[in-house]
Amino acid sequence: MEPTEKQRKNNKAQEASPRFPKGHLITAGALCALLPLLFVVIPTEDAAATRHTTYELPLDLSETSPAAPEAPDSDPATVAIAEPAPVPERNWHEFTIKNGDNLSLLFQRAGLSDRDMYEVIANKDAKDSLRRIYPGQTLAFKMDADGKLAALRYDTSKLSHQIFTKTDAGFDAQQIDRTPDIITAFRHAEINSSLFLAGQQAGMEPALIMELANIFGWDVDFALDIREGDSFSLVYEERFLDGEKLDNGNILAAEFVNQGKKFRAVRYENEAGIAHYFTPTGDSMRKEFLRTPVDFARISSHFNLRRKHPVLHSIRAHKGTDYAASTGTPIRATGDGKVIHAGRKGGYGNTVIIQHGQTYRTLYAHMSKYARGVKTGSRVKQGQIIGYVGSTGLATGPHLHYEFYVNGAVRNPVTVPLPKANAIAKSEMNRFLAQTTTALAALENYQKTTQLALAD
Numbered sequence: 001m002e003p004t005e006k007q008r009k010n011n012k013a014q015e016a017s018p019r020f021p022k023g024h025l026i027t028a029g030a031l032c033a034l035l036p037l038l039f040v041v042i043p044t045e046d047a048a049a050t051r052h053t054t055y056e057l058p059l060d061l062s063e064t065s066p067a068a069p070e071a072p073d074s075d076p077a078t079v080a081i082a083e084p085a086p087v088p089e090r091n092w093h094e095f096t097i098k099n100g101d102n103l104s105l106l107f108q109r110a111g112l113s114d115r116d117m118y119e120v121i122a123n124k125d126a127k128d129s130l131r132r133i134y135p136g137q138t139l140a141f142k143m144d145a146d147g148k149l150a151a152l153r154y155d156t157s158k159l160s161h162q163i164f165t166k167t168d169a170g171f172d173a174q175q176i177d178r179t180p181d182i183i184t185a186f187r188h189a190e191i192n193s194s195l196f197l198a199g200q201q202a203g204m205e206p207a208l209i210m211e212l213a214n215i216f217g218w219d220v221d222f223a224l225d226i227r228e229g230d231s232f233s234l235v236y237e238e239r240f241l242d243g244e245k246l247d248n249g250n251i252l253a254a255e256f257v258n259q260g261k262k263f264r265a266v267r268y269e270n271e272a273g274i275a276h277y278f279t280p281t282g283d284s285m286r287k288e289f290l291r292t293p294v295d296f297a298r299i300s301s302h303f304n305l306r307r308k309h310p311v312l313h314s315i316r317a318h319k320g321t322d323y324a325a326s327t328g329t330p331i332r333a334t335g336d337g338k339v340i341h342a343g344r345k346g347g348y349g350n351t352v353i354i355q356h357g358q359t360y361r362t363l364y365a366h367m368s369k370y371a372r373g374v375k376t377g378s379r380v381k382q383g384q385i386i387g388y389v390g391s392t393g394l395a396t397g398p399h400l401h402y403e404f405y406v407n408g409a410v411r412n413p414v415t416v417p418l419p420k421a422n423a424i425a426k427s428e429m430n431r432f433l434a435q436t437t438t439a440l441a442a443l444e445n446y447q448k449t450t451q452l453a454l455a456d
Contacts, residue, residue: 138155
């Protein structure tokens with residue numbers, strides 16, 4: 001039958017329409033899906049409490065830092081997009097592990113029997129891996145044409161999964177790991193009230209804010225020293241998979257300006273794979289002691305050897321600093337050492353005393369409880385949680401009482417000079433400079449960009 005005039009016109013229109021490869025369409029779709037993310041990371045005019053700037057940066061450290069992965073070549077305001085993940089086959093049936101689930105229940109939920117389960121875990125790798133499953137992880141079952149189990153996939157994370165495939169000899173195991181794309185990002189903010197609020201308004205997650213505070217925690221007392229107008233800048237890694245952000249990586253370089261004094265830090269990983277933060281000249285940011293044992297607490301009572309005691313109403317030396325915080329707030333050891341006392345101690349209530357070598361000793365009082373494993377004779381590391389804020393002993397409310405001793409003499413914890421950790425050895429300085437110069441240059445470059453943007 002001859003085609004009608006209308007059919008001939010339709011055929012010509014179809015022939016004239018452009019056709020695009022499927023891969024191009026998928027990539028275009030991924031770009032469209034990414035556009036809302038760009039609006040999320042760009043600060044809005046509503047965040048008026050803190051001036052801040054955010055950027056996604058290309059930063060290639062491959063030549064100078066073997067520990068830092070190569071970042072994609074992209075515009076500073078965009079995020080690199082990986083190739084789209086392959087579309088999963090339709091005959092995989094996925095189940096998210098919930099609280100109370102066990103392997104047998106998951107097999108039943110998939111319509112399989114315990115016999116099927118035992119066939120899988122007859123493989124030692126499968127037995128070892130599936131012995132401990134956790135809520136939030138995924139098990140996926142693939143069935144053959146007869147409805148029997150052909151393969152089992154165990155997703156331990158977005159980057160790692162195992163596949164157990166049925167063969168004539170049983171089930172074979174295969175480990176599959178994916179590598180995320182690493183890009184670098186920049187954040188800057190001026191503080192009007194607190195570091196935490198400024199960080200949030202700059203688009204930083206709480207864990208990243210805490211990491212920044214930990215880097216500068218030996219030099220800046222975030223409970224006492226923060227002032228309006230202080231500022232911070234940092235260059236750090238973000239990890240992406242298939243165009244979706246997974247999490248944050250390491251802070252590569254950072255600056256904190258406190259009361260006009262500038263502190264800079266850069267991450268360096270030595271040949272043994274151990275990373276710490278140092279000043280640009282190679283001095284360790286890490287001191288032998290943290291300045292404060294409680295994160296973001298408020299000082300409620302200062303060191304005063306002639307203070308009137310609030311409970312006893314008599315002149316009694318206040319040999320430490322009180323940090324007001326809610327009951328249950330974690331308390332951290334300010335330095336490595338050995339616990340020489342963990343128990344009740346008169347008006348101090350529940351108390352931990354740590355001896356740090358021959359010279360230093362610290363005391364933590366009024367705890368509500370001790371951390372697991374902290375007892376007399378145990379060893380603790382700097383930053384380790386040793387207990388929780390409470391109001392035991394002679395206390396008018398929940399707080400931590402903290403004392404610092406040097407050669408047996410009590411000193412003001414807020415002002416006592418803190419001994420520094422080891423600096424970069426001269427023999428390692430060339431390697432240090434080669435690895436850190438690029439990150440510091442990127443930090444300076446984007447600080448200048450921020451200053452120009454704020455000046456406009």
